[in-house]
Amino acid sequence: MGYKAQFHPGTSDPSKNRKKYMDPAYKLQKIRSVSDEDVVRVLGHRQPGEDYKSVHPPLEEMGEPECPIRELVEPTPGAKAGDRIRYVQFTDSVYFAPISPYQRSWMYSYRYRGMDSGTLSGRHVVEARERDVEAIAKELIESETFDAARTGIRGRTVHGHALRLDENGIMFDAMQRYVFDKSTGEVKYVKDMVGEPVPAPISVGKPLSENELKTRTTIYRADGITIKQDAEVLQMVQNVHWERSFGGFEPFKEAKF
């Protein structure tokens, strides 16, 4: 009998979306296309077409010591070439963003190798070798986990995930990295991740509608689907809370919820 991972409890929409994103067998839906060059420009770590800077020679030239683990684990393309470590950081609005930082961490852990992710309340940073970062960033920006209005690519001055949206429904950004083009209805990046201007605006497409976002989100909210509507999720949260609070204190006693 094969064991099939559930990834996340529950049957509600946010729960289903969480399961989807965390399941590495599920291919993220591609809803927009951004060229490789534009991804490099938004990240701002190097100029498009510029060589990758390296911190060590390619692994093949280095003559690695004999090691069963090294034989077992295939290095990522970036590690093979000796790239620098670079990062990409996303901010997710609390207003029904398609994904939130904590789920990003779960999702990345199931999907990507050779990366280090950091979760904060409103943003999520992932560090990896430069060409791996570019591949990860491209996949994420093009996929359904990115919304033009509720997700931001921000290296610094990330503040704004919990602020009210602006009149066009765009998440607040103090550096105004992206602007809403009223004539086309698209969101365009006019600055890179750290706020340096880019040569030409980079379009990331139209924001999704409120209803569409509510079906795609992984966030439980009082004005959407609350966590109380999903008994299994609530049970898990209470379990975790109990385990954390008591941490094995008097284990002979049954947990009371």
Next chain:
Amino acid sequence: MKIRPEIQIFPFKLISKETADKITDELTRFDFVTNVSVHGPSVNSNENENYMVGWIWIEVEDNNEDVQKIIKDVCDEFLPFGYNIELGRFTKYKKGVSDYINERV
């Protein structure tokens, strides 16, 4: 000293400076409005200092139903996405201790 009441407008979306200016212009036309102040997070676009508005405080001579109705009409026109109205005192109207120390007014 008469302490005038203030009416706070809390829009459900952060509004642009331009929209806030329109509301301010509309409100300051009325005699019963003695002061309108706005507050919100600042943004830097193209190196220009700019800000978005999240709170509007309207100081009025006297708060009554007519005044509130007029203010609500103005808000309905410019804030179609909704807002909250609250009555109280939200900005400083006299010197505080630190103002005396710093010799600010």
